[in-house]
Amino acid sequence: MNVLPLSHPQNILPLFPQPQLALVTEALAAGNSPGTIWVDDEDCPQSAFIWDRAHCFYYGGEECNETFNDSIKELMTEIVPEALHNNFTLFKAYYTSPVWKDHLFSLFEKWNPHMRTRMFFTYQGIEQEIHGPIPHYSLHTIDDDLLSSSLKNMNYIIQEIESCWCSLSRFLTHGGGYCLSDKGTIIAWCTAEYVSEKKCGVGIETLPPHEGHGCATFLASTLVNSSLSKGVCPHWDSWADNNASIRVAEKVGFKRIKEYSVLFGSFIQ
DSSP states (O other): OEEOOTTOGGGGGGGOOSHHHHHHHHHHHTTOSOOEEEESOSSSOSEEEEEOSSSEEEEEEOSOOHHHHHHHHHHHHHHHHHHHHTTOOEEEEEESSHHHHHHHHHHTGGGOOEEEEEEEEEEOSOOOOOOOOOTTOEEEEOSHHHHTSOOBTHHHHHHHHHHHSSOHHHHHHHOOEEEEEETTEEEEEEEEESOOSSEEEEEEEEOTTSTTSSHHHHHHHHHHHHHHHTTOEEEEEEETTOHHHHHHHHHHTEEEEEEEEEEEEESOO
């Protein structure tokens, strides 16, 4: 098992053909998303394992590569303490085939994982008319000036960006996003994540008690229009039981293209 040099991340792209995984691996290859990639062969990998340095693990390529799979087991003894040290207790394990699923249950067995279903959407519409801004809320572009401002809850946005991007500067150059504030306090935000040349994901959150006021729909629509103007197609990924997230996605114009399962659990029992 070898760590894939940052100069060759495109070598793993054929191992992750599914749309929800291609979104992530293409962002890694573009140098926008953080992560460490392990492969069985640097020049012509047949199996790959990725950790995003936070909650997510990705497994692709040849599943019955016993030497590689044994190396992953050894590697997890180093990864789990590091994840816990950085306060990443939950995990999601993504995989490309049912055979990988069986391997993962064995790999994560001690943490009692279970399967959860997610839904993946892509935007198939056109730029839409945005009605707003929402009364009583102020709209802000997330840029260098905003990040250095005195608005409260700025740490939430910075944490969101740092969890999905290699650096704040990379986000400011290649990403983008918007937030809403109320009386000097940020109450909702929407950022581009997993960005490559033609694709991006959508990260979005509204803080209580401001949920249900249309903030997510307004911000998502604003980010969609901004992305489309750059020739970038937005994508949306959600837990299948997150009805509020799915309603927003469909209201804004995203179309469901895939339902899939991930292994989910916690390193703390």
